[in-house]
């Protein structure tokens with residue numbers, strides 16, 4: 303327990319209760335005179351904070367307001383978020399955090415997390431020892447190069463780890479004093495940032511090649527040395543770095559890449575949930591992917607693994623997939639395929655465009671990860687729906703204008719039969735006198751649970767089987783009735799996160815990457831590790 307008193311105590315967000323300090327606490331910690339005399343309850347503080355939040359005219363202002371509250375009083379910040387979860391999640395994280403990253407240097411108030419800049423590469427262990435927390439259960443690190451859909455933001459990319467860790471705490475209950483956002487500041491190639499006199503990062507073009515690789519290596523070594531039990535999550539690295547970094551380090555420490563593994567898990571959950579609603583079996587599915595890039599092959603790999611777990615052979619499972627990229631169907635005659643794509647190559651086929659393929663096959667699942675807005679046209683969707691009772695269609699490309707189709711069109715073109723989940727957020731669709739809500743494949747369904755599950759089980763690795771277990775647990779806990787979306791509403795997610803985390807923890811034990819305990823004890827550990835925002839006696 304900290305021995306902070308007086309003004310220092312009020313300046314410590316983990317300890318500060320502000321106007322909720324009781325008379326006894328005010329006497330004990332020398333706070334009389336530093337606070338207005340009325341003692342508020344946490345509920346009263348939440349009402350006042352919500353009114354202040356609502357007074358802002360735009361979303362960036364609301365984001366700044368919430369970030370300031372986070373830096374002032376963490377319990378109040380998380381209680382406010384919890385009470386307004388649907389309204390505030392998009393303000394703290396996507397989509398509003400994108401604007402906060404772009405304006406990072408202009409809206410900068412107080413430091414949070416760690417800035418590890420290339421010029422200080424020889425003292426990374428020391429920087430980690432300067433961290434603002436004693437221990438870290440979860441680290442989220444970015445190099446700021448591929449921030450959401452807005453590209454290179456340099457040091458401003460730190461807004462993403464900060465926002466993401468807020469959701470680790472909000473949904474997963476990761477203790478706010480045990481999370482660490484980090485930016486690896488390797489420069490920026492964003493001319494606008496470099497020209498900006500207020501830019502706060504290292505003003506240098508991005509370090510590349512072996513210098514970059516060595517820097518990342520120094521960072522990982524320092525994390526292993528200083529925080530060996532932390533779960534290290536890679537965030538928004540550019541495609542050429544993301545998978546190689548994951549593959550290089552995933553067997554060395556507790557680590558995962560949310561853009562690759564979290565995305566695939568949540569898409570898989572939506573598919574499993576849709577398959578359940580359709581009344582079919584997973585092993586009966588014929589899957590067409592439009593787009594065969596990093597996101598598509600990631601989703602396909604986990605979906606294929608799930609089919610294998612349900613009884614298909616490696617080859618049978620791979621042949622349930624047809625993938626199309628900018629050059630047409632992936633087939634064995636092509637010389638431009640990566641090893642990850644080659645798994646899904648068919649014998650050279652006549653039909654290599656989407657319309658032809660949908661005509662030829664009895665596709666049950668159609669997934670868009672192509673960035674081509676409107677690619678799922680009416681004739682294509684009608685043809686698919688002619689041959690299958692409940693077509694499962696996931697236009698997952700972001701942002702909204704790149705979505706391969708809109709839910710409203712999909713529902714109408716299939717006479718209300720399509721089971722739809724999207725990458726971007728869409729309003730519910732009115733059809734046949736009912737309102738059909740649309741699930742958004744948001745990674746927040748998975749990463750807080752992965753964090754909680756690894757912490758509670760003391761796992762030392764994140765295995766593919768743990769990711770699959772998370773996806774299956776989310777699908778199991780998703781609604782089944784036709785008037786509900788394929789994934790749960792955010793207001794139910796905190797409870798469901800416990801179930802997903804438990805499944806992850808059990809799988810960690812089964813796979814031998816966490817110490818074995820009794821299942822009931824493990825569940826108790828998961829529940830006990832989910833921090834809830836309430837004032838403790840100080």
Ligand code: NAI
Pocket residue numbers: 541561565592593594595596597598626627628629630670671672673674698699700701704724725726743744745
């Ligand atoms: P990528 O650049 O690695 O892959 C894009 C793929 O689409 C490539 O295979 C490319 O050949 C193909 N493609 C492009 N134009 C095409 C055309 N005219 N016809 C057929 N294929 C075409 O990109 P990545 O990272 O795989 O992302 C793809 C999309 O998925 C993006 O819009 C991204 O925002 C979205 N995404 C959504 C997620 C979610 O819903 N949670 C998560 C990750 C990505």
